[in-house]
Amino acid sequence: MSLLEVENLRTYFFTPAGIVQAVDGVSFEVDAGESLGIVGESGAGKSVAVKSIMGLIRDPGRIVEGSVRFDGRELTELSEAELRREIRGNEISIVFQDAMSALNPVFTVGSQLEEVIVENTDRSPSAARERAIELLDDVGIPNPDRRIDEYPHQYSGGMQQRAMIAMALACDPRLIIADEPTTALDVTIQAGILELFDEIQETHDTSIVYVTHDLGVVREVCDRVSVMYLGRVVESAPYEELYRYPKHPYTQSLLNSVVTPDEILDEINPIGGTMPSAVSPPSGCRFRTRCPEAVEECVHVTPRARQVGDSHTAACLLYDESNSHEEPTLREITNQTND
């Protein structure tokens, strides 16, 4: 049994403009100590998917279907209070993209760290402070005993992200979700943060779900990768496999757009056209409007995930020999992504 199993997750936002199908039938798993990368353009539903895991979706959003099992517990059935007490912070924690805004500007870094520690453990406030200094030290912040009393705006961008990571580590969670943690940072600082994640994974044996739009970053930290497009997972494979043998046309174009593996692009827009609205996504295959390989069939058939290699699945009619319209069972999808 995997540490985290997400099955057929659908998270919709009910806005006056219509229903935004941000996540629409996404499944993936993460084993203990494993790191999974979720890759996709902005708007693909990556963040929504990972926030759904922690029950962080607020009005007007709502998980309308699917299950999230963490260590065998069904998280979607937990109450807000249970999630808060038992899961968030101490079992699963999250590192957000923009540490500057993710940290409360009017409190010191220390007090925010301490609050998390006190809230999730039974440490006393003074013990929490010691722990907080220790954590800051762990994540590589110099003079932690002094800087703990500084405010977020007194930290540099990289330092802020490190502080954020310290917070994620505060209660030794078993899973850390990193939601584009390096996007806002300079390349050089990025490298440091990525190293830190590697280090954490090794020393704490923590599972990591790493959300990014940057395939280059994925290689640094991830064992496996799921590619998302417009609310759905289109391809899923171990990183090397995916990098060498991308199957889905979308993944292929993604990889083509990366000039060199190490170069970081601010915004990837590898394919012509823009992503359609998640309010009224295209019928059939959602990628068909931009897909170079699209055929008439793609309009009518929603492709299911198909085994295309070892632990490698892709949701594209290209790989559908039978071309059947059968509905894949949930178990099948899970198995396929699981191997």
Added chain:
Amino acid sequence: MGLLRYTIRRLLQLIPVLFGIVTLTFVMMHALPGDPVRLWLGTEPGQELADELIEAHGFDRPMHEQYVDYLVRLAQGDLGHSFVYNRPVVDLMWERMEPTLVVMGLSYLVALPVALGLGIYGAARHNRAGDHVSRFAGLAGISTPNFWLALMMIYMFSYNFGLLPATGYTSPFVDPVEAAVLLIMPVLTLATAQTALLMRMTRSSMIEEMREDYVETARAYGIPERKILLRHSFRNALLPLVTIVGLQVSTLLGGSVIVEEIFAIPGLGRLFFDSVIEQDYSVAVGVTLFFSTLFLIGVVLTDIAYAYIDPRIKYD
């Protein structure tokens, strides 16, 4: 250290504005139609008498001379002499300062907690029934003319039910119980719109803050919703609120004219109103100047509070 220097610097910045206010009010007052002497004397002053009075008060001198004279005396803390009361303006104002400040202070005291409570409640119940009710109440509050409210309250509570005295003032420092009874209606009159406005402000900035990323962070780290609301968001939402609270000084002072007139409270608002009607220049200018200064000090205090609440602001 930094705070002190900052405060002093901010206070010094007020000087040109105050100077402008003095000039403006002085010019405006002297532009009032009619001749105060004649108004004071009634319909048929002997010319000699009128001339004497005019000379005694310097009304015959060119306006720029009177102005310079006024500035010089002002610099010495002398606001001039009341024409009607034959007393120093400073004395008159000093005697009437307490009621105005008490009523204003109390309406803040009433408005702030109620507004914060309702505003936070509204934000917490955003788009639910409770929020709609408090939102509507807020709108109604700022849409009610305060003078109308005052009249209706007198009609209801004093005349119809005989519950509260219609008028009068007792210093709460002298007789707190009687003062409380007397001040209920005036304070409510001033506080209603105030509460509504602050409540709306609290609600909207709380809602805004509740959408900030740090709220999601706090949630993601298992901080209870209550704490997020009252500690994290509130602390941030205070920033715009503090500004409004500072700016409201002005509205309250304006409102004091009406409230003091209706409830017969012996304060500066009434002194101002009477002095305008009687063209008691120096009193009207004095009170206007005092109101403006009070407002400007409120703004400076706001800035300081701002700097205190928001660590991102440095005193420079």
Added chain:
Amino acid sequence: MTDNLNQSHLDRRRFVKSMAAAGSVGLFAGCVGSDPEESEDGGVFVIATTDEVETFDPRQNQLAWYSSAAHYLFDSLLLQSPDGSEFEPHLAVDHPEEIDETTYVVEIRDDVEFHDDWGQLTAEDVEYSINWVLDPDNASPNQSNVAYIDEAEATGEFEVTLHLEYPSGLMDRSLAHMNAAPIVCKEAAEEMGDEEFGQNPVGSGPFKLENHDPSSSVELVANADYFLGEPILEGLEYRIIPEAEVGYVNLAQGDLHQSGVTEELLGEAEEDDDIDTYQLSNMDFQGFILNSLEGPFTDVRAREAVHHLIDYDEVLDAAAGSLAGRNWGHMPQETVDAWDFPADEWEENYYPEQDHDRAVELFEEAGVGTDFEVDLVMTAGEANEGRSLVLQNEFEEVGIDCDIREISTGDWLEALNQADYDITTYGWGGNDDPDGYYYHMFRDLQNDEGGMDDDVVGHSSIGYLYEGSRERGDDDVLEDLDRLDDLVREAQATVAQEERREYYVEAAEIVLSLYPVIGVYSAESVTGVHTNVQNYEPSEFGEQEAFNHWQEASIDE
């Protein structure tokens, strides 16, 4: 109305207020109030008033209600009886004794002490008080009220001789009133100086100043050493409540003992078992002035036409409702009655029935036709608004455009000075003597000693008639006007009432026939007194009513 002075000089506040709300605001004081907490004795009589006191020095005071209140703090030589019929000796032992036409001797009491150990009241204090008012340097608003006196002289420890400029029929009146000759403590006044004395008055009255909360209340406490004995009341308190209606609410609630009652509230007050109401004449004259200097009403026929336009009773109704009575001859009916003036005859001749056709005819005759616009100027206030609205309607009915301009009092005085109006609302408060109206409204200011500046015609009601007639070279009218001026001046300097009456009758004929003023009504005001106040009846004339020769109020809890 206790505030009407001798010389019927219309004080500023009263003037301002009578223009603002003639007839409806209970201006004068009078109210007894019981403060339940400290009522072992006679209680504290609490009275509502609308204005803040500006100075406690009666020699400088211009405030109507305070000139009544001041009578509790200060005494006068004489005191007018509540029915107004006579002047009783008060500080004086007897009425002034006539030595010759311009010399009078007044004997004063030797048992009067000033408040707070300021010593005995002597002839020197009387001399000082009267001469102080007479001294132009002091700019006392009371000066004109005692202008007939040349000088007061202490001719003994308790004897004062008054040297008159000219004999005056108004002498008794002036010696009885606060706005003419209040007696202050010389030592205190000199020691303190004007400004301080204004805040710490030292008099000899039945009450003394205990406390003054500015804009809030004035508290007086009984003077145990008063020469008429100690008042039963423990004290008097004036509550300053700017809105008359709110004052009434307080009265109805039992929070105070006396308050003015507005016309609207009269019914309520009369039905209230706990309130006694007293309807008292304001002793004033209310109406309009027509601009006789320029504009459409320079011709007497045009002015007469306006008189045909209105229904007097309707104007009165709209202005003051039930709180007013018609008057004839530009003075209150009380005066007309007391002097037995031929009001019926005046009504017959100069107060025409409403007749729009006749009005139009007269406008035609005057050469203005109906194709003109009327600039009707008023100051704020229901009474002014009411009468203006009626007049406006009447003009529009005969096809004349009439715009109402509501302006501030300052603007209004300015408009009067500049003749910047066609018609304006007007009111004049006086007393029960015709002089209070005729001398002030109808004399020629140009003939005054000192006179006015040339550019000020004076806004006395018919100043422009004099001025206009001179400009137009209207000799017939001028002749009449000269006679009018003589008459009102003569009447003032005459003592014998019969003779004065003849002067006024002749003067009235002249004024009325020129139609410079539309005289409509005299206002009344109502004061409500709580029934738990005993032995207290407010009247038009009475002074010191809570404690004087005639009544001693007390509060029955």
Added chain:
Amino acid sequence: MSGEGVPANDAEFHDEGGVLETLTKLRHSPTSLAGLLIIFALVLMALFSAVDNFVFDRAIITWLHADPHAMDQSMRYDDPSWEHPMGTDRYGRDMLSRVIYGSRTALTIGIVAVGISFVGGVIIGAVSAFFGGYVDDFLMRSVEILYAIPGLVLAIIFMAIFGPSIYNLFIAYGIVGIPAYARVMRSEALSIRDRQYVEAAKLAGLPRRTILFREIVPNGIAPVVVQATLSMGGVIIGAAALSFLGFGVQPPTPDWGRMLSDGRTAMVVAWWVAVFPGIMIFITVMGFNMLGDGLRDVMDPKMTVEATPYDDWNIDEWKEKQRAATTESDLAPDTPTTRADGSGPQEGDRS
């Protein structure tokens, strides 16, 4: 919901269309609609009374109900009845007619005074931001001076100087309002000043005035419009307060503030004289505030229009519908409805 998947239609007002678009968005806000409705009704009333008054000399209202100026002393303070639904006033004039006529005064004051503030504020604010330096300093200090004097106090002084009249009321409240508008406009203009299209216009050598009024002002005006709607209520109340204090509209023009002031003298015997004009002021101000509130929500990108409340959604029912409609094999509803009400036209390109 960090912007993920939500269409980026943030209100950025780069053209008139933006304003129109936001106006159409108001339809989702019931309070704004109610506000609009109130204002619409008032405007109708005001137009009617203006036309009736100036063209027909009050003939229509007299025919319909009663002449608002006709006095009848015998009907003084008559209780509300069928004949006089809102009673009569001190002069026996019909309150209902006067209340209807009063809408003209109230709206005119609101609109003209706000108009003055608006124009004055926009010009001062834009000029100040655009030129900066001494101009900015001078203008902003001047505005601060005006701002420091309490509005009502300033208005009282102004009215005392120029005398009570409706025109002076316009100007007084117009001036009192300028600082607020100037500040809003200035901060908007400051943020626009450095935008690319302004830079481009500068490079293109357009005259400064053109840049100011063609580029900067139109693009920064939206928040000022919101400010105007929101402050309309305040101005109407303020003007009524001035009338109440005796610095008001000239008689016999019906004006709610003045009527209220008259009502105060009759408070105890004729409540209707004070109550009805008060209610009208309340409703009017409420209307503007409701509209302004909605406008602000719509125009402020941070305050998205109230989302359809959760509770209104029956998710299960909706899902059933979707399933039934799906002809494809996948679980995903690939032809989602696009309307919040679940029944709108479908925009999926299924053709």
